[in-house]
């Protein structure tokens with residue numbers, strides 16, 4: 001398998017759905033093309049670096065089960081911070097081409113990403129993320145789930161999960177959900193146990209979302225960047241995140 005980069009996920013999802021997006025830096029991941037999926041779910045997990053995933057793998061039963069029927073990929077991160085990395089995941093463009101380097105840049109940007117392009121091309125689309133990020137999609141897609149940043153890490157992720165299940169009831173063809181718990185736990189000074197507990201919480205959310213998804217759905221769980229502090233902090237490259245691919 002070739003070295004996969006975060007920017008390869010958007011073209012992969014676009015190909016599965018049949019959405020046309022010209023000019024992306026990434027290329028579709030060929031291995032998933034025979035899976036026969038027609039819908040897609042992308043779960044972005046803040047700070048799910050590859051090393052962190054491997055360390056907690058035994059506790060992350062739903063991710064492991066998804067990977068066992070699919071693929072676990074050590075994907076190269078396009079950026080080391082949240083806003084540019086998420087922009088790369090959703091646009092298929094490298095930071096030098098999408099030009100988003102921080103939260104303000106993300107809000108001001110006119111960049112079109114896969115949710116709005118898919119929606120414009122007639123695909124039913126849902127995005128669930130923190131309020132500021134979600135508001136960008138208001139009026140452009142079918143379901144916008146806004147989650148308050150003020151919630152504590154685990155409550156934030158549970159709320160993301162609740163809103164994702166609500167979105168799934170409307171049978172979207174594309175759903176993007178963003179989980180922040182691991183990153184928040186680390187930034188609040190948490191150690192291994194807090195990270196494990198946050199990762200397990202996300203894994204349980206994945207299990208509930210998987211159970212509610214329709215057969216023929218492509219699943220992807222992707223980290224935005226390796227963790228910023230603690231024992232899994234990367235000192236220099238390569239910066240790799242976990243990318244778990246599977247299907248229902």
Ligand SMILES: [Zn+2]
Nearest residue numbers: 046047082224
């Ligand atoms: Zn992040």
